[in-house]
Amino acid sequence: DESDSVDSLTKDLSQLQLYDQTQRMPLSVQRSVRKQNIKFLHNRIHFSPEYFHFMKRLVQSNVQVIVNFFQQQHGENKVITNTIETIEDLALVSVQIATKFLFSVGWRTKKALRGPANEWTELIIHCIRWSRKARYYLAEEVLFKHQNRFQEYLIDCTSAEIRNAFGKMLVA
Numbered sequence: 001d002e003s004d005s006v007d008s009l010t011k012d013l014s015q016l017q018l019y020d021q022t023q024r025m026p027l028s029v030q031r032s033v034r035k036q037n038i039k040f041l042h043n044r045i046h047f048s049p050e051y052f053h054f055m056k057r058l059v060q061s062n063v064q065v066i067v068n069f070f071q072q073q074h075g076e077n078k079v080i081t082n083t084i085e086t087i088e089d090l091a092l093v094s095v096q097i098a099t100k101f102l103f104s105v106g107w108r109t110k111k112a113l114r115g116p117a118n119e120w121t122e123l124i125i126h127c128i129r130w131s132r133k134a135r136y137y138l139a140e141e142v143l144f145k146h147q148n149r150f151q152e153y154l155i156d157c158t159s160a161e162i163r164n165a166f167g168k169m170l171v172a
Contacts, residue, residue, distance in 0.1 A: 070087075103142070
């Protein structure tokens with residue numbers, strides 16, 4: 001009798017589950033909810049002041065390295081080719097980071113979150129002033145491959161500050 005109760009208990013325990021199979025969420029709904037949750041978290045982080053500050057500081061620190069290098073080079077006669085190549089690459093990466101951020105998120109938000117648009121433009125101008133690669137990237141990849149940007153940021157944009165910053169970047 002005792003062995004039957006142990007067997008019965010073992011059988012009952014093996015059939016225990018943490019969820020009721022009849023009320024299980026369909027896999028498609030589960031995926032959809034997960035996707036929406038991830039999207040929500042992404043947007044929440046994407047539009048946080050900390051993220052904007054981080055992106056700006058990242059580009060600013062790169063620009064500072066570039067400006068310092070060329071100020072030091074101005075006083076010296078010798079030019080180090082490897083270092084110039086590295087500075088060109090740093091300027092290119094800085095323009096890539098800044099433009100991808102600005103055109104996807106930065107210039108689509110309120111000034112209170114992004115800060116003054118001209119500060120971002122000045123960072124890009126520093127990079128394109130010193131780097132041929134950065135100028136090429138800005139012209140080809142950012143502007144000419146996305147021709148609607150001219151209309152979007154020069155004509156349709158409701159913010160005069162963004163229009164001016166975009167125009168200033170074009171003129172530089």
